[in-house]
Amino acid sequence: MKIKVCGLKYSKNIKELLQLPIDYAGFIFYPKSPRYVGDEFDTEIPALFPKNTRKVGVFVNEELDVLLATGEKYKLNAMQLHGGESAEYCQKVKEAGFEVIKAFQMNDNFQFESLEEYENICDFFLFDTKTENYGGSGRKFNWKLLENYKGSIPFFLSGGIGAQDAEQIKQLSHDKFYALDLNSGFELQPAKKNANQLEIFLNKLELNTMNKDKYAVDERGYYGEFGGAYIPELLRKNVDELQENYLKILASEQFKKDYARLLDNYVGRPTPLTKAGNLSKRYGTNIYLKREDLTHTGAHKINNTIGQILLAKYMGKKRIIAETGAGQHGVATATVCALFGLECVVYMGALDVKRQAPNVARMKMLGAKVVPAISGNQTLKDATNEAIRDWIANPESFYLIGSVVGPHPYPDLVTRLQSIISEEIREQLAKETGNPNPNYVIACVGGGSNAAGAFYHYLNEKDVNLVAVEASGLGVDSGETAATITIGDIGFIHGSKTMLMQDEDGQITEPYSISAGLDYPGVGPLHAHLAVSGRAQFLSATDEEALNAAKVLAESEGIIPALESSHALAILEKMQFKKDDVVVVNLSGRGDKDMETYMKHFA
Amino acid sequence: MNRIDQLFQNKQKDILSIYFPAGYPKLEDTLPTLQLLQDKGVDLVEIGIPFSDPLADGPVIQSAAKQALDNGMSLQLLFNQLKDVRKSITIPLILMGYWNTVYKFGVDAFLTECQNVGIDGVILPDLPLEEYQEEYKEKFEAAGVHNVLLVTPQTTDKRLTIIEKAASGFLYMVSTAATTGGALQASKEREAYFKKIAGLDIPSLIGFGIHDKTSFQHAASFSNGAIIGTAFIKALEKGNAAEFLESLQ
Known part of the structure; x- marks a missing residue:
């Protein structure tokens, strides 16, 4: 109303x-x-x-x-x-x-x-x-x-x-x-x-509900001053079509039924909330891991692709375009396209195609066409540019974006689809501790989709501290970093006003992190707003710290985390918790894909 | 009077507009290229502000922009290069670029520089009309800088009404659903679209896919003229820009 x-x-x-x-x-x-x-x-x-x-x-x-x-x-x-x-x-x-x-x-x-x-x-x-x-x-x-x-x-x-x-x-x-x-x-x-x-x-x-709505997107796609749809007129009709349809479809009984069914019997939800006993002892508090690593395809990305593929289906779309960095979103997209029998074209930076060969092979086996993006620096940012260009040339296609970035309504759409993570955390914590609210929710942030999902139902719960962990690569001041909020300033990327890594001339700079899923030069506009408004605390972890955290988790809990999630884990070392605190870390993905990196460092 | 308005007042047919990125192929080529374009009878020039992530552009303009950036081109340097441009160049000049570059430069500083060097208009494809009208329109108008708006075959009639009302200078009529550098194919739908835009109260130029005399004449028959970008950049690259411009005559 x-x-x-x-x-x-x-x-x-x-x-x-x-x-x-x-x-x-x-x-x-x-x-x-x-x-x-x-x-x-x-x-x-x-x-x-x-x-x-x-x-x-x-x-x-x-x-x-x-x-x-x-x-x-x-x-x-x-x-x-x-x-x-x-x-x-x-x-x-x-x-x-x-x-x-x-x-x-x-x-x-x-x-x-x-x-x-x-x-x-x-x-x-x-x-x-x-x-x-x-x-x-x-x-x-x-x-x-x-x-x-x-x-x-x-x-x-x-x-x-x-x-x-x-x-x-x-x-x-x-x-x-x-x-x-x-x-x-x-x-x-x-x-x-x-x-x-x-x-x-x-x-x-x-x-x-100023408090309640303060973190929700407004009708024009803004979170505070961030967001919007800064797109060329060439994309206007595509984006308008999506803006007009997404809320209606997401609210429909049919969508809710199909989405819940697929999350349950295809993705494998709800994912467990694991009390990490040894880790809790180590840090003198109560640490829970939200196990997105146990989903089909091995990361939270599938929550989003399942939802968007249903949206595409209801909108009558036959061809799906996606961008991918490390290949996790590409694999999750190729997976749902195979499931629904839809044509799938995935853009991936030419450099990433070389670095992430196993995921390229997975996408191809799932029937997707993988197009190397040869423009710019040939990584995620360029793959996203290419995917958007494809969408301009093929307006009848559906662009299935992988994070809470891009023009409105994508940040809101992807946030809603990932919000299943915090929905489940609330239920699981209530059962476990009697209180749905933890003291801390910790998640890593590249574009920010797993963090958006883990934070979503806690945004208005003032007592819950939200901690976002960016990848600082070789160190925030090293010039080799992906800590957008820490070193970036306001700008426009991929259709969204947000925080952004750029030079003095407004050229977008290339981020670096050992984790391919976190090296994005922008960040979702919701996160820019959470950072500027002070609602979430933005910290960062280096390559080194993430690698160590991965090792700690593997040895103490028998879980090999994705390098991205390891950044969230790394921050446990740097924070002070009370004995009675309840700390939830979103374990966004599993580490199989990163074994080569781990082998190199721990050999 | 703004030189763009003057141009459309004096000439209604076959207006030739050329796009090229500043600082390309060599850093210091901006001014010599402008001089060549004026000498060869080009009516209007769009100078591209190189950007790292040009979403609406195809591979040729992208790589030209990248080369310009590698050469060391920047928006400030462009204004420096253009400092005395009006001593020799009298045709209307437009800056075309992406919003992040202008925003980062500072909108007020950008408009002041535009006024100082004698820029007549800008094309900023990813600045949404709504944001422009609410935040920036008055500033642009006060600086006498036209914000040239794009229409595409996908633009709905409802939106077209809004764009027509907000437009200044002329409308940039995108010929086809594609990034820059494609080929223009004739079709009934396309002609109907061209005619609809030509029927509006504001002049229009057709761009995207115009690459030689034939496609120029075809496009110009439905509008006040046309814009060539990619094909001219290829000519610059090959070093036969003058011949290319002559071939359009």
Whole structure:
């Protein structure tokens, strides 16, 4: 449910509201309204709201050119047309680039058929109480009438909503109910809102979730200032198509059923949460390992590819494109393509093709075509560029990205698909210790998909410390590193605004780590946000430290971890824990693929 | 008046625009290439800002950009090279590059440099229209720098309406769903798309896949002109840029 607060005017008052989850801010440009903003309304006032709050101008039968000029002047995003505006008029407003919210006044005689001609034009309807004066009555209409609305356009519910209505609103089950329009029910005087009262009300609706939503992606794909979709127009339609479909499909019963079934009987979930007894003794605390290494194909990557392949299938896609660094995501993609009988093309840096021969052979055996990326430095970043270029040239294909990177909606999509990790940790810990929350969750971060999955259900649990471990290669200051958050700054890579390793000229630099899965010069925008906001602690481990940690785990627990996961384990050496702490380390993958490296170092 | 606007006011047909990366094939080639292009009657030039990760470009432009970077090219160096460009070059100049380079340089500093050297427009394919309008439009307009927008065969009518309204200078009409350097094949759908864009209130140039006189004339028959990039870079590489430009006449 979205929240619109309407009838705003005063900057001081607006500043009191900025902490509230307001999705739409309404400004009334109808001179007869007691909440009219006035002739000399300051253009800076709507801009007080953050970018993701849509600014709405409310008009009643205004001259079109006046309305458009006002929209331009105050940088409005949406127009609420509250009079008898025709469908043709709405069309013109729409064509000028504004979202159109057409208001209608409800009474027992309202003919819902009259909405039909507006259906293909307007973005939203707004149902208000019928009055003589175009709303503003402070009275509610009979909400039972909404049952007669069978149209396809989502609607705002308006008219006299007050603090006492929270329970009734929670009961509303209309599937097109989109937003609440709040105005006179929350005022100290006309156009001056009661911030406290609003906050209490939104809390009752369980919407005042600034803490909860602070780490969720907004509608335009931002986590705080990071994310978005910085893509060439050539990709716009592909990305739009995905943006429009992914949430719908992920929420569908069919998807949930298929995804759960495959995770259960193909991937081998739930994966165990192993209490590492010897490791716990060593570090004087309670260490649990989330065993993603025990999944089919040997790493968490498959959680994502199973989900995305279902998405591709429901979207009718026949050809799958993927990028891979070490080859783990490539193998996980080739696996699900084989399972679903879909064509699979995997781009892999030419250098990585040479370094990761066993995974190349696995992909080929699974029927995938492996294309060496010969541009740039011939590693993951270049493979990603090539995969995106393929997608530009073949817009009917599905790009199955391997981490929480790329343009919106990929970071959110992959995070959701990996969130099964923390979902299971919660259940397993609750059973084991009586408390679903540990004191620490530790995970390694390259692009950041296993960490995103391990953190997801703990993002709003303040008591859970989230620790992300980057690969610092030969050392953070050595010039041979992949510790993006530690040494990078804000930039744009693969369609996303995030933290990034780059030189002074804005050229993206080549990262280095002994672990091929962590040497990415960017990081998922969620992680950039977690780092900047301080929600997660970002540490790093060197090649050397990771190798030692791998050896410790092998010898003390009988588990050979992937080099990537070894970075997370390495941080145990550097942290101080209390005896009673519960520490979960996400063991993202198994070490079979890294045996050559281990043999070289431990021979 | 902005030289791009002046150009489209004076000439509506067969406008030839050439793209080449700054600092290619040699670091100091930017100015001599510009002079050659002007001497050979080219109407408009797009100077590429080399970038390590050019997503929308095919192999030829990628490797030219890489060579330019290896030569030591940078955005600051490009502005230095262009310091006195307006003493000799009078045709409109556009900088084409990726958003990360400009963002890192600093948008205000970038626009100031553009104004100082006399840049008429920019093409930044991966800066989304929405971000541009909300954050940067006013700055670009104040600096008198057109932000040239792309349309593609996949652009929906709804989006086209928005782009048309936001466009300035001209529309860069991408001929086909591909990265740069492909071949342009004629088809009914493509012609219908060209005609639709040509029917808009803003001039347009067709790019992607234009590589010789025939494809230039074909493209130019549906628009105000066309853009050649990859084919010209190949000519630069071979050292026969002048002959290539003459062959287009």
